[in-house]
Every structure is written in structure tokens, then in C-alpha cells.
Amino acid sequence: MTSSLIALETFVGFRWLPADYWDLSIPVYLYLAVVAGGAYLAGASAWFRRTLGGGGGRLEPELIRWGFLIAVVSAAGAGLAVMSHLAVVYRALLFPIYLTNFSSWITIGTWILVILSVIATLCLVLALFGEDAADAGDGDGRSLWPRAVVAKVGVLPTVDRLVDRVRPPTGALVALHAVGVLFAVATIYTGFELAIVETVPLWNEPVIVPALFLTSGVAAGVGLTLAVTLLFEREIGRLAGGYAVAVGVLSGVSLLIAGIGWGEVAAGGMAATASYSALTEGTLAIGVLVVALGLAVALVVGVVLGAAAALGRLPEPVERVGGPLLIGSFGLLTVSGLVMRILFLLAAEQHPVVVVA
Amino acid sequence: MSEQWMFYFDPNRCIGCHACSIACNQRHDRDADEDDWRTVTHLERGEYPDFQELPVSMSCMHCHDAPCEQVCPPDAIVKREEDGLVTVNRDRCIGCHYCAWACPYGAPTYDDEGLMSKCNMCLGEGPGSGHGKPPKQKPEDGGLKPSCVDNCVGEAIKAGPVSEVMAEASETAARRFENGAYNSRVIVEPMDEDSAAGMDDVADASIDANDEGAAAVPAGGSDADGGASDWLNG
Numbered sequence: 001m002t003s004s005l006i007a008l009e010t011f012v013g014f015r016w017l018p019a020d021y022w023d024l025s026i027p028v029y030l031y032l033a034v035v036a037g038g039a040y041l042a043g044a045s046a047w048f049r050r051t052l053g054g055g056g057g058r059l060e061p062e063l064i065r066w067g068f069l070i071a072v073v074s075a076a077g078a079g080l081a082v083m084s085h086l087a088v089v090y091r092a093l094l095f096p097i098y099l100t101n102f103s104s105w106i107t108i109g110t111w112i113l114v115i116l117s118v119i120a121t122l123c124l125v126l127a128l129f130g131e132d133a134a135d136a137g138d139g140d141g142r143s144l145w146p147r148a149v150v151a152k153v154g155v156l157p158t159v160d161r162l163v164d165r166v167r168p169p170t171g172a173l174v175a176l177h178a179v180g181v182l183f184a185v186a187t188i189y190t191g192f193e194l195a196i197v198e199t200v201p202l203w204n205e206p207v208i209v210p211a212l213f214l215t216s217g218v219a220a221g222v223g224l225t226l227a228v229t230l231l232f233e234r235e236i237g238r239l240a241g242g243y244a245v246a247v248g249v250l251s252g253v254s255l256l257i258a259g260i261g262w263g264e265v266a267a268g269g270m271a272a273t274a275s276y277s278a279l280t281e282g283t284l285a286i287g288v289l290v291v292a293l294g295l296a297v298a299l300v301v302g303v304v305l306g307a308a309a310a311l312g313r314l315p316e317p318v319e320r321v322g323g324p325l326l327i328g329s330f331g332l333l334t335v336s337g338l339v340m341r342i343l344f345l346l347a348a349e350q351h352p353v354v355v356v357a
Numbered sequence: 358m359s360e361q362w363m364f365y366f367d368p369n370r371c372i373g374c375h376a377c378s379i380a381c382n383q384r385h386d387r388d389a390d391e392d393d394w395r396t397v398t399h400l401e402r403g404e405y406p407d408f409q410e411l412p413v414s415m416s417c418m419h420c421h422d423a424p425c426e427q428v429c430p431p432d433a434i435v436k437r438e439e440d441g442l443v444t445v446n447r448d449r450c451i452g453c454h455y456c457a458w459a460c461p462y463g464a465p466t467y468d469d470e471g472l473m474s475k476c477n478m479c480l481g482e483g484p485g486s487g488h489g490k491p492p493k494q495k496p497e498d499g500g501l502k503p504s505c506v507d508n509c510v511g512e513a514i515k516a517g518p519v520s521e522v523m524a525e526a527s528e529t530a531a532r533r534f535e536n537g538a539y540n541s542r543v544i545v546e547p548m549d550e551d552s553a554a555g556m557d558d559v560a561d562a563s564i565d566a567n568d569e570g571a572a573a574v575p576a577g578g579s580d581a582d583g584g585a586s587d588w589l590n591g
Contacts (some may be wrong), residue, residue, distance in 0.1 A: 087452020087471025091431065098431040098449060106430040106455055197458045198424065351461065 027341035029081040030190040031220075033113050034213055035337070036074035037187035038221015040120050042243065043067020044177045044184070047127065049239075051170065059239045061127075062232065065144065067225045068124035071184075074221070075117040105196060109189040116187065119180040126173070129163040188214040199350045201265070201272040208261040212254060213341075216295070219250035220337040223298060223330030236322045241309025244326055248302020251333060255295040258340075274349040287343045294336020301329040360518040361421055361441030362478060362493055365526060366414060367546035370513035373397055373412025380508035381416070381476070385483050392466035394476040395505050414514055416505065417464035417476040419443045420542040425456035425465060433473070439492035440518075447472045447485035461542075478516060479503040495521075 046063035050056070083089050091098045095114070099107040127133065128147055150156050168176070191210030194203035203209055226243045230236070236244075265276045278284050305322055308314045314322060374397075381387070381395040395416035402409050423443050426434040433449035434456060452471035457463070464475045468484065477487025479501045494500025495517065503516045515522055523531045526544050534544045 085453070087467075088450065091449070091451045098451065101427075101430050101432045104428050104430040104455070106428070106453060110430070193455075196428070199458060199461050348458075350458075350463075 023085060024342070025081040025085040027338065027345055029078045029085075030193065030213070031217065031338045031341045032074040032078035032081060033109070033190050034187045034217025035221040035224065035334075036071045036078060036113075036116060036120065037184035037214075038218035038223075039067050039070035039074060039225045040116065040123075040180055040184040040221070041067075041218060042222040042225035043071060043120075043123065043127075044181050047123070047177055048174075052174070057237070057239055059229065059233060059237060062229045063225060063239075063243070064127045065124075066228045068120050068127055069146070070221065070225055070228065071120040072117065072124055075113055075120060078113060079117070105189055105193040109193060112183055112186045112189055116180065116183040119176060119183060123177060123180060125163060126167060129159050130167060131160065131164055134160055184218075185214070187217065190217070194344065200348045201268050201351070202275040202348055203344065205261060205264060208257055208264065209344075212257045212261060215250050215257060216254040216337050216340060219247050219254060219295075219298065220330075220334045222250070223247040223302075223333050227327045227330040227334075230323050230327055234323045236305070236309045236314060236319060236326065238310050238312060240326075241306045241311070241314070244302045244306025245310055246302075246306075247330060247333070248299050248304075248306055251295045251298035251302060255292070255299060258291070258295070269351075271349040271351045275347045278347040278349070279343065284343060284346055287339050287346075291336045291340045291343065294332045294339075297329045298333035301325055359439050359441070359492070360520060362419060362516065362518055363441070363522055363543060364416070364418055364478075365515040365517075365522045365544045365546075367511075367513045368411060368413065368548055369546060370511040371397075371412045371414055372511050372513075373399055373410070374510060376508045376510055377414050377505035377514055380504040384479060384504035385486075391468065394464070394466060394474070396463075414505070414509075415462050415464075417443060417460075417478075418462055418543045419476075419478060420461075420540070422540065422542075424459040424461065428455045428459045430455070435488065437492075442478050442480055442487065442493055443475075444477050444480065444487040444490075445473055445475065445485050446488045447474070 043064045044067070046060045046067060050060040050064065083092055086092050092110075095107075095110050099110055101107050128144070129150075133144065133147065147156065150159055167173075188210050191213030192206075194200075194213075195206045195209040197203050222243060226240060226247065230240065233240075265272045265279075268276070279288050305314070305318070305325060308318070309322065378393045378395045378397055382389070382391075382393060385394065387394070395414065398413045398415065400411040400413060419442050421441065423434070423436045426436045426443060430453060431449040431451055433446045433451075435444050435446060437444060450472045452467065452473065454465075454467065454473075456473060457465045457467075465473045466475060467473055472484070474484030478493060480487035480490045480493055496502045503514075506514050506516050515525060522544055523534065526534070527546055530544055530546045533547075534541055539545065
């Protein structure tokens, strides 16, 4: 009795299905959705600290503003990216009518992204307009972008009054921000969108892929928020240090999860092995290096520099270069998160046709 | 659900002539440059004189567990209760291509509009035509025989309700199907002794490949019957 594997041919003969299957817009969508979640978490945590913890520092309002703003922009970008890929956009826009299969992660994800977008926009408007915001900046706070845009249109006082008039009580605001946190974490769905595809072993990791997408995306979202904030607030205080540590730890966890997943793929079956080969040979290997470097640098810089700043033990010479270091490393982290998702699609191999004799 | 309809394939009888895929295109008025609903893949291995080729004819298998249906966000893909056929309502399709990744057989195709179409076992003619049609009838009851089945010169492809296809299959193929081989999505005849004998050299040379590929072979797909051969993941 002979058992052998013969006549093998990958069922889909390309590493990358033709562009009309899934193109670059998909990794962009998968990434920006979680970055939106991460940026929202940065803004909301600063808001909770300021509102409930009595934090009156200069950094909280900036983290709140940039966090919610990046969340809104990223969520919008994610929506545009995924719609640019669809054949019939109006049906997607009418998602409450058309997307009725709630066992599909695209349907679930659409609702999560839309609700997160709405909550982030509300939080941004409430943080950006009103008497408090006017007091926070120079003069009437018109220097605070994007308040400046509204000021230029000439309706800033009106918008401030309107927002103050409709501003909910603190209890309701706490509830709103808390619900937003839930939906920000729920952007883990981007990982499940790939993880349930049984034909692609690189993706079909129901724990590793969602966990990796969440931690790396949230790290990038929080890191991006902190980096943009530090562009304008050069000083690395204790609060910024705390956020930097959080980004570093999330990057480290992402690195760990990616390492476990890497081992699984390397030891997998035929299609997994083909994915592994694609990731270790040729141009995709450069991308793997970028991802590993981005996560590792963010881990080291975030934890070491962040911990020193959080403990108030940042030496003066380091303090001068600390801002640019954090901005640079978190910028690289942001790029590496996108590269990671592109790699996930470029290296996807479907199970081959197998003949066993 | 009434009895599931399904395809049957006998690699021993397939000569790789592509009559099935061409007949499919004609029945459904598909242009030559469009992706085929039924494909014939020529699996090759080795070099002359130790060269083997195996033609494999594939299309949508109308899986009982239809992975495409499960991921389709707008419920455009329907697993019909009445005959188990998987049809597409193109009036709901958003063209997200999620079904293409979920399908183990690469069955979904996309036209210039970006909408999905695939085999409907000739329930209707043309993309999306099977959706909403009355239950599939057998030819003796006035139903249309799938054009691939009708035009297969070697009778390598058959289609029908599970019980009838099972009755026509060999005992080995039927037993394997019942044991859940290929997730019970399709009935495939084992390769006969002559064909299997021709693979002996390959068998010796592919021990490593067999080990590597073990995970790619579905549960129940390993050879438990000696000499028999199977194909398709799933």
C-alpha cells in the first residue's frame, strides 16, 4: 500500500489574487479601522483622566483633541477605502437595508465602524467646541485646529453656544465615552474578517490574527496620537511618558503574538509553507523586517524613554531628543502596522488542489 | 431541507478536453474572455519521461455548508432549502469579493460590473438566473441536465440528488463520502489501479511532500483504502 502526494498545484496560481479580488484598499481599510479605535482610546482615556481623575494638565486637552480627531479621520479613511473596492457602493451606503447577514464579519464590522465614527465625532465636537474649549486656547481658542476652520467660516461663537446648549450632563458623557471604548476595542473585528477564512491558513488563526490586529492597530493609534501631540507639545511629561509606555508594551505584545504566529505558519501545511516562503524570500522579506523593526523600536523606545519620563527621571540631555525619538519611533510603528496588513494579503495562499494516491 | 443536489467527478474518465467548460460558457452566454464557471485544471508533475498529468474539472460544488453563503454580508448568496443549490441574487450583491476567499474551489467569478456569478447547476441560464427559480428537476421530470454533464464525452461528471449520485458511484467513493471525506461536499471516484500504478515513482519521490502537505489534506482525505486516489481539498 503506497501513500503519496502527487500532482500538486496551488489552486489559485498567484500569491496575490487579481486586483479586482482584493486590492490595496483592503489592508488600508483593515488598518485604519483599528487605528481609529486606538486613537479613540487615547482620546477617551485622557478625557476620563481629566473629567473623573481631576487631571488639569496641559497635555490632556491636546491628547483628547488629537485622539478624537485622528479617530474620526481614520474611520472616515477606512470607510472610503473599503467603499472604493466595492462594485455597488450605494448598496453599502444603505447598509441597514442591504447588509442583513449578521454572521458575516463585514456586516458586523460595518456597524462597529459606523457607530465608532459617530461616537468619535460626537466626542470630538463636544471636546472642541463650547466655553471650555474657547478658554483653553489663545483668545477664543481659534488657534486650535480644526476650531480654526470653523472660526475662518465665521460661525465659531454660534457653534460654541450651540454645543454648550446641547451638551449632555457629565453622567451621560461618561456613558457615551465608555460605549465608545467598547466599540474602539471591537475594531478587533478586522482580524476576524481574515481569521474565519478557512481556505487561507496564514489568516485562519482565530486567536492570533485578531489579537495581533488589535494590539498592533491600537498601539499605532495611541502612538500616532501621542506623536502628533508631541509635535506641538515638545515637553515629555509624566503623562506623555505613561502613554509612551502603553504604546511600547502594546508593541511588545504585538511582537510576541507575531512571533507565535510566525512559528505556526512555518510549521503549517502546504499553503502555510508557501506563505512562509513568500514572507522569507524576495521583496516581502523586506516588509517583514520593516514590521519587526517598527514593533521592536517602539517597544524599546516606548518602554525605556516612557518609563523614565513617567517616573520623572528623564535626564536633561535625553529630554531634548526624547520628543523626536518618540515621534520617529511611533511614526515607524504606524508605517509598520500598515505594512503588516499588506503582507497578510500579499502572502496569502489558498489551500492547493491536492491529489493523494 | 429536501435532498441536496451535488456533483460527482471521476478522474479516471476525464480526458481533459474542456468540453464541460465550453458547454457551460455557451449555455450561460459567457464571453470567452470571462472567467469560467467550470474550469479544467491540468495538474502536472515531473519531467519527460517521468511526467504525469491529471485533468480536474471543477465548479461550484453547491456545498452543504456553503462557506460563501456564510460570509456574504448582504445575503446575496442563498443556500436553497428546496434542492440545496447555491444561487446568487445579484440585486443584492455589493461586489466585496469576500466569497472568493471563502470558497475552497475558486468558484465565484466577477464580471465587468464587479458582481459575482457562478455555476447554478443550470437551474437557469446566465448570471444570477438561478435565483428564485423553482426546485431543480431531474431530466426525466422535465428538468434541464447541467450542460457540463450533458456534454462530458467520458461521462466523468454527473449531477443529481445525493442518493442517486451515491447509487451510481463506486462502493469506495460512496463509503468515503459517507465518512465525511472532502467535508462531504462532492463525490469523487478513486483513481483506478492503472492510474495509481503510474504514480508509483512519484510516490517514492514525494514522501517529504506528503509530510509537508499533511495539513492541507482534509480530515478523511488520507488514503485508508490502499490504491485509491482522491483529489480536492475542502
